[in-house]
Amino acid sequence: MQNSSRPESSSESTTHFGYKTVNEAEKAGKVAEVFHSVASRYDIMNDLMSGGLHRIWKSFTISRANIRPGMKILDIAGGTGDLSKAFAKKTGPSGEVWLTDINDSMLRVGRDRLVDQGVLLPTAVCDAEKLPFPDGYFDRVSVAFGLRNMTHKDRALAEMRRVLKPGGKLLVLEFSRVAKPLAPAYDWYSFNILPWIGKKVAGDEESYRYLAESIRMHPDQDTLAAMLETAGLSRVRYFNMTAGVVALHEGVNLG
Ligand SMILES: C[S@@+](CC[C@H](N)C(=O)[O-])C[C@H]1O[C@@H](n2cnc3c(N)ncnc32)[C@H](O)[C@@H]1O
Numbered sequence: 001m002q003n004s005s006r007p008e009s010s011s012e013s014t015t016h017f018g019y020k021t022v023n024e025a026e027k028a029g030k031v032a033e034v035f036h037s038v039a040s041r042y043d044i045m046n047d048l049m050s051g052g053l054h055r056i057w058k059s060f061t062i063s064r065a066n067i068r069p070g071m072k073i074l075d076i077a078g079g080t081g082d083l084s085k086a087f088a089k090k091t092g093p094s095g096e097v098w099l100t101d102i103n104d105s106m107l108r109v110g111r112d113r114l115v116d117q118g119v120l121l122p123t124a125v126c127d128a129e130k131l132p133f134p135d136g137y138f139d140r141v142s143v144a145f146g147l148r149n150m151t152h153k154d155r156a157l158a159e160m161r162r163v164l165k166p167g168g169k170l171l172v173l174e175f176s177r178v179a180k181p182l183a184p185a186y187d188w189y190s191f192n193i194l195p196w197i198g199k200k201v202a203g204d205e206e207s208y209r210y211l212a213e214s215i216r217m218h219p220d221q222d223t224l225a226a227m228l229e230t231a232g233l234s235r236v237r238y239f240n241m242t243a244g245v246v247a248l249h250e251g252v253n254l255g
Helices: 024-050 053-065 082-091 104-116 153-163 180-202 205-217 221-230
Strands: 014-017 020-023 072-076 096-101 123-125 138-144 164-175 234-241 246-252
Touching (some): 014 024, 014 205, 020 024, 024 053, 024 104, 024 180, 053 138, 053 164, 053 234, 053 246, 072 082, 072 153, 082 096, 096 104, 104 123, 138 153, 153 164, 153 221, 164 221
Parallel strands (some): 072 096, 096 123, 138 164
Antiparallel strands (some): 014 020, 234 246
16 A cells, blocks of 8 residues: 555655655655644644544543553653553553654653653654564554554554564554445545645644545555564454554564
8 A cells, every 4th residue: 555656765756645646755844744743732723623533533542552560661652642642651660661763753742741740751752664672672662643644654663563562562542444325424524624734723724634634544454554564563353443543453473
């Protein structure tokens, strides 16, 4: 489903940024512009756009993570820190939860928000495609609504598997393919209402048009499950939520 016309390793390879075809080297910069622009209004936009549903999708992810005190957790593309905060509650002080993101604006909003709530976590700017952590370090790795924005999803998934301990679990929460009968209404909402809310609330219509487009360009449920398997994960399964508006994929590193 990647829109590349050449192998990923070529510096002239193309990929997609929403519906646009761009050079791979350009994509990360364009994604960075989106998240620098929306960072300060990101949380309110999430509640407005999803009618609060993102909280339920994240709660389900947290319950599937089955976290126990003392575990080491990596939250990739963690943004404003919703998952990290919930993970930290479950690991307790003996655990280690890393809030990471490639975008320092998103991470700053997240870190400040957590500090205001009395939650102090190690925080790092890092690219999911080149994680600065040793092999086999984490019990759980999560990425929520982040994979869609990555240029080389296969490299990012391989990195996620690399840093998981044997027996550790990867959780990928992402927009996915909605059930067919709902597609017309969902498309109308995505291409009319989302950019309108983006304009009124975040002063940025284009970033929310990118959101709608990037969802359509993201691999569907079965394709993403196959990508997790290719990355070396086992016992791969997924759960559709809200009729496939989002899906939680999970896989285990059996070493
Ligand atoms: C839609 S936000 C999700 C934030 C948070 N996980 C949540 O669910 O609310 C997507 C995040 O992915 C991050 N991101 C995009 N590409 C990335 C990459 N290559 N490595 C790490 N983070 C990335 C963006 O900076 C952004 O903060």
